[in-house]
Amino acid sequence: MLQVVWFKRDLRLEDHAALCAAAIRDRILPLVIVEPDYWQQPDVSARQWNFWRGCIADLGDAIAAKGGQLCIRIGDAVETLAAIKAAHGNFVLRAHEETGNAWTFERDKAVRRWCKAEGIAFEESRQFGVWRGRRVNRDRWAQAWDRMMAMPAQPAPPLLMWERCESDPLADAAALGLADDGLQVAPISGRAEALATLHSFLHERGEHYTREMSSPVSGESACSRLSWHLAYGSLSIREAYQAAQAHYRELPLSEKAWRQSLRSFIARLHWHCHFIQKLESEPEAEYRPMARLYEGLRPRSADTVKLEAWSEGRTGYPFIDAAMRYLNATGWINFRMRAMLMSFASYDLSLPWQESGTALARKFIDYEPGIHWPQCQMQAGETGINTIRIYSPVKQGYDQDPAGVFIRCWVPELANVPDAWLHEPWKLAADERAQLCPDYPERIVDHAAAAKAAKDAIYALRRKPEARAEAKAVVQKHGSRKRTTDRKRAGAKADQLKLAF
DNA sequence: AGTGCAGTTGACTTT
């Protein structure tokens, strides 16, 4: 029977379980559905579509090179599948499991209902170390992840029989109603770029990963930069994992920096799935804090003046504004800066993470809902089980950009401010300030006071007995079980479980 | 040369 392989966020022919399963059975109709409804959602943007679109075009080329033709359809998923059934007859539908936002979750449920009603088999394969459903046992999760990542990555099936199918031209952003979002540098998408990025990270850029990833200056090159390729699947997590593992094993023991970097990178691939698993197990986490007690902590709807000032990089804190403007211009920023921006929105500005998180999601080209929403909650301190991490914008600035090059690059209003005041222009005398940086905004909040108030509010909540009980339940459901490796404590605490989130 | 002391550093705890 005809095999329809529905490509979603897995736009590659290699290590593609659904494609492999189809290839050993019958003719393949490779399908991408561009869903206009999805592109109306508040968490998506033109920059994401443009990257995605490039991946689709690249996959189309790869299929054409093998003698086939990628079928691109614009429309509702169920209607599209119904039209394909009408034109091509019955089929088996194959795809990868997806842990997306609430919209794609509902869409998948609708597709499953339709398949059931039509007597069509809908077979989903696993592509991440993420297991379906709410009742996933976290106790053996890490071992299962290791096994999943160690399984051989299948090459693109060599001999394929293709079904041809009527196809729509690839829409541009405007046709999907997506306005320009200020992206200044569009990254290159597609398989070749993903592989080249992986290679340059593992062999050239990554040597001082652990030391250099935290600064937005060095992080631009020292981070793997694979996030958007992994998000749209032009490279699989398993391919990245196995390449890193293989390279690690080849490295002589004397290559200390490289070895540490690769261990750290591999740990982060693990975290990728660890976070997606949270949203998979609790889809409500897109809207509600895992610890429900925190629901009243912040105003339900954002102060729009503050939200816009933050979102546009006009808070009056140079390092915050530089980071936000960099993100707005490039669609990417390193992890530490993401955490800092979320911390500032949540603790300094009391913005609900649902709204600040939506604004951030749109900015990230690599938006991966399963990572994004649990991260937003965690950085906003609403999981109930993590240490509250309130970032000091000034301390982070001195730590990560001591020379001020990043601030000067992204906040040109401060060009005339001497280094000594660059991180804290409010300390300039009023007349000097008026002369040196008249166009740079005043601070919209006092960090010290706001941080103190936020801390007090959260700890007041946390001390309640109900909060303790709830935290225990959250750890049981979502917490990672990681054995302590601290040698100093190996004797006394060897069996103690370290609970990290 | 040894002592007292202010200031610094690092490990660890608390919020």
Place this chain on the structure above:
DNA sequence: TAAAGTCAACTGCAC
């Protein structure tokens, strides 16, 4: 993936 506070050990210096 934080920051501030505490405490003990250490350092440099004056006497």
